[in-house]
Amino acid sequence: MFINRFNFFNLKFRFNLFLHFAFVIVFAFRFGSLSAEESKPLAPNAEPKKIQTSAVDKGNPVQNPNPTPGANPESNANSNPAPSLSEREDNQTPMEIFNKVYEHRFMIRMGSGIGKLSPAILNETGPAWFQNSLFRQVTEPGAPLSVPYKPAKDLGINSQFFDIRYGYKNKYEIQYAEDTSLGVYSRDLPASNNFISPRTDTYWASSFEGNRLLRFEGVSQHFRFSYTHPITKIFMVGPSINFHRYTERNNISYGSYSTSRPEASVPNKVTWSIGGDANAEYSMKGILPGIYSKLKLRDWWEIRGRLELLDRKGNFSVLGSQIIQEVYGDGTSSFSAVLPAYGGKVRDKGTILNLETSFQYCRFTLDIGMIRQDVKRTYDTYLGDTIGNVPRTDYSARSVYIGFSEMSASIKHTVTEFYIMPGVSFFYDEDKIY
Numbered sequence: 001m002f003i004n005r006f007n008f009f010n011l012k013f014r015f016n017l018f019l020h021f022a023f024v025i026v027f028a029f030r031f032g033s034l035s036a037e038e039s040k041p042l043a044p045n046a047e048p049k050k051i052q053t054s055a056v057d058k059g060n061p062v063q064n065p066n067p068t069p070g071a072n073p074e075s076n077a078n079s080n081p082a083p084s085l086s087e088r089e090d091n092q093t094p095m096e097i098f099n100k101v102y103e104h105r106f107m108i109r110m111g112s113g114i115g116k117l118s119p120a121i122l123n124e125t126g127p128a129w130f131q132n133s134l135f136r137q138v139t140e141p142g143a144p145l146s147v148p149y150k151p152a153k154d155l156g157i158n159s160q161f162f163d164i165r166y167g168y169k170n171k172y173e174i175q176y177a178e179d180t181s182l183g184v185y186s187r188d189l190p191a192s193n194n195f196i197s198p199r200t201d202t203y204w205a206s207s208f209e210g211n212r213l214l215r216f217e218g219v220s221q222h223f224r225f226s227y228t229h230p231i232t233k234i235f236m237v238g239p240s241i242n243f244h245r246y247t248e249r250n251n252i253s254y255g256s257y258s259t260s261r262p263e264a265s266v267p268n269k270v271t272w273s274i275g276g277d278a279n280a281e282y283s284m285k286g287i288l289p290g291i292y293s294k295l296k297l298r299d300w301w302e303i304r305g306r307l308e309l310l311d312r313k314g315n316f317s318v319l320g321s322q323i324i325q326e327v328y329g330d331g332t333s334s335f336s337a338v339l340p341a342y343g344g345k346v347r348d349k350g351t352i353l354n355l356e357t358s359f360q361y362c363r364f365t366l367d368i369g370m371i372r373q374d375v376k377r378t379y380d381t382y383l384g385d386t387i388g389n390v391p392r393t394d395y396s397a398r399s400v401y402i403g404f405s406e407m408s409a410s411i412k413h414t415v416t417e418f419y420i421m422p423g424v425s426f427f428y429d430e431d432k433i434y
Helices: 002-039 094-098 125-139 404-408
Strands: 104-118 147-150 155-168 172-184 192-197 206-227 235-254 256-259 270-298 301-327 333-361 364-387 411-428
Touching: 104 172, 104 364, 125 147, 125 192, 125 206, 125 404, 155 206, 155 411, 172 411, 206 256, 206 270, 235 301, 270 333, 301 364, 364 404
Parallel strands: none
Antiparallel strands: 104 155, 104 411, 147 192, 155 172, 172 206, 192 206, 206 235, 235 270, 256 270, 270 301, 301 333, 333 364, 364 411
């Protein structure tokens, strides 16, 4: 019985093994036939069938769903040819994408620079004090003269730059730019004016530092609209207009020195202005027309230039304190404070020249440039005086009542800056931002 049962299970196992083997053979044969049908090439004129127009729509005649190329010259095979590999947008290099004529561009730049400054606040001091000391002879006879003998030198400056630009189709541009210049001083390069007082009947000759600039800060803000028209393939030029605002802050100190002779009413008296602290602030604005040009030498290299006619005007004020020490012949001394206070209307006229070379890689730029401001400053109104209880004949003041000398001539103010500014741009076209 055991043998019969064993034979029964053996036959059953062989039957199941045969069924599985047959199933594998059928599956493999079926898969191979399907693969052969898919890999078989279509006939030259074979096309998939199109959905036929419904018989209900009797207004439109049924057309041949498989027109031959000879019957229809404008066949589907020739109407939309595939673009070549070099023309595909996804195959363009980054430089080709970023250097094409953009629809909209938004750029941010920041940088710094160095330069030279010839400040008006010092350039006006020499001739103004000399003329004022001449005018004082009328109201204060015997007051010592202030004759300048050493003009102020050009000063070094450190500059900070920032601007935002929006461009449309590589022709129209809106720019907001800010330029901050800070004066740099040292022992070898003092920002001061020196004077000599000749000997008179009541005063000995003396030499002193009349005006020292402790700090200079000039901030120029520009809001420009520009249009450049292509003249050639590489050259563009057009007008620009700049809504300009300028603020200048000067921290200055006044000096003076005089010694009375024995013949004076107060003999052997030394009057020394040991220093002080006064703030001279200017606030001006104007509308500046200009010319803007671009020269595209390479896809990655552009040279730009802008020349603007400067005309800004506004207000100024000078307010602070000046400490004066008086030493008498018997050895006693005292300290007193006088208050210089001036104000009025001021105007700057001249030019602003900007030249820069720009290097571009994809969305990134590196600009190296120069800004030159040539300014002539004039005062339409100049009022003020130095108030205190020290005799006016013993020290030299900035101005007397009405600043005839300040209003009589123009003063030079020049700034030359060299800068480097890295930047980044963002572009927007019909269907994407990149």
